[in-house]
Amino acid sequence: xxAGGGGQQVKASKFGxxxxxxxxxxxxxxxxxxxxxxxxxxxxxxxxxxxxxxLANSADIELSRVLITSEKPQEVSVIxxxxxxxxxxxxxxxxVIINPKDGYPDxxxxxxxxxxxxxxxxxxxxxxxxxxxxxxxxxxRPFRGEILLHADRRLPFATLKPVMRSAGNAGFRQIKIxxxxxx
Amino acid sequence: xxxxxxxxxADFDEALNLTPFLDVMxxxxxxxxxxxxxxxxxxxxxxxxxxxxxxKMVDVxxxxxFDLVVMVPKDSIKIYVNNKDPLGPPQFSVDCxxxxxxxxxxxxxxGKFHNILVDIKKKFPTEERMALDPIPSLPLEKLVQIIDQxxxxxxxxxAVTENPQFQNLRLFPGLAMKGVYVP
Numbered sequence: 001x002x003a004g005g006g007g008q009q010v011k012a013s014k015f016g017x018x019x020x021x022x023x024x025x026x027x028x029x030x031x032x033x034x035x036x037x038x039x040x041x042x043x044x045x046x047x048x049x050x051x052x053x054x055l056a057n058s059a060d061i062e063l064s065r066v067l068i069t070s071e072k073p074q075e076v077s078v079i080x081x082x083x084x085x086x087x088x089x090x091x092x093x094x095x096v097i098i099n100p101k102d103g104y105p106d107x108x109x110x111x112x113x114x115x116x117x118x119x120x121x122x123x124x125x126x127x128x129x130x131x132x133x134x135x136x137x138x139x140x141r142p143f144r145g146e147i148l149l150h151a152d153r154r155l156p157f158a159t160l161k162p163v164m165r166s167a168g169n170a171g172f173r174q175i176k177i178x179x180x181x182x183x
Numbered sequence: 184x185x186x187x188x189x190x191x192x193a194d195f196d197e198a199l200n201l202t203p204f205l206d207v208m209x210x211x212x213x214x215x216x217x218x219x220x221x222x223x224x225x226x227x228x229x230x231x232x233x234x235x236x237x238x239k240m241v242d243v244x245x246x247x248x249f250d251l252v253v254m255v256p257k258d259s260i261k262i263y264v265n266n267k268d269p270l271g272p273p274q275f276s277v278d279c280x281x282x283x284x285x286x287x288x289x290x291x292x293x294g295k296f297h298n299i300l301v302d303i304k305k306k307f308p309t310e311e312r313m314a315l316d317p318i319p320s321l322p323l324e325k326l327v328q329i330i331d332q333x334x335x336x337x338x339x340x341x342a343v344t345e346n347p348q349f350q351n352l353r354l355f356p357g358l359a360m361k362g363v364y365v366p
Contacts (some may be wrong), residue, residue, distance in 0.1 A: 164363045
């Protein structure tokens with residue numbers, strides 16, 4: 001982009017501040033800066049993503065890196081699991097604590113119901129009900145039982161297991177794990 | 184009657200005021216830069232095992248015609264193919280002891296694992312199933328690396344370049360998580 005006016009006029013004294021000498025008009029050429037900014041804004045707007053995995057991104061979740069996979073996430077419910085809390089579609093389900101027995105991140109005793117995390121299972125049951133209701137009205141959007149797991153790369157499998165188990169029990173057997181694509 | 188002389192330069196003398204435009208740009212660029220994600224989010228599918236209903240149990244072949252199990256203990260990756268003795272030594276193993284950063288595998292280690300799977304696929308080109316059995320302490324990043332390398336061929340794999348048959352095949356996409364039984 002080239003600005004029609006070219007540049008802003010700045011009156012500067014030849015002899016410095018308050019010199020009172022002969023004034024010379026210096027044209028500050030803003031065109032390159034505007035060109036650069038326009039390109040930058042267009043690039044950033046294009047790369048601005050609104051996919052569910054990015055929306056749920058938070059500072060304490062660092063994704064794993066993969067080399068081969070290039071499958072993009074679909075619009076599904078997102079379970080976010082950090083070292084501090086468990087969320088479903090951005091809503092806090094329960095906190096994550098450190099288990100004193102093995103030192104792994106775990107869930108408080110109050111949320112356990114057998115092998116499952118009860119608040120997560122209840123929330124996922126509602127998501128499934130909604131998904132099935134949508135599928136009845138609109139057969140082109142069937143309920144596929146998919147869920148996106150957006151978890152920190154350092155979390156051990158022991159912490160992920162009850163989350164996967166609760167999701168599976170609620171009818172979400174296709175677990176999709178979010179990761180950073182490197183290609 | 185004298186002709187009115189237009190001063191073309193005087194008509195366009197006013198400079199284009201770029202200040203509001205620059206204000207918007209300067210506000211927009213930091214916002215977009217802070218919210219932009221400079222990596223692609225991809226997803227890896229990990230199916231959960233589905234219990235077989237009792238009436239279908241008669242059709243189940245024990246042992247199955249093809250049984251590929253990847254066990255992931257702390258310092259290695261063990262691969263069992265049609266192993267009759269589950270407690271016996273694995274047919275293939277990748278040693279992963281020499282690693283300062285224990286949160287992920289080195290490219291060499293994970294590449295070796297991928298090459299073993301490619302060799303197995305050469306022998307069983309129609310098979311797609313694989314069971315993954317990680318230990319509880321396995322970090323998610325290692326799990327994700329294993330899933331990533333198990334699903335697809337790499338374009339540079341000798342099997343793909345030498346044999347066109349493999350170009351349309353995937354490695355072991357029917358990967359299911361062991362130990363996450365969902366009743």
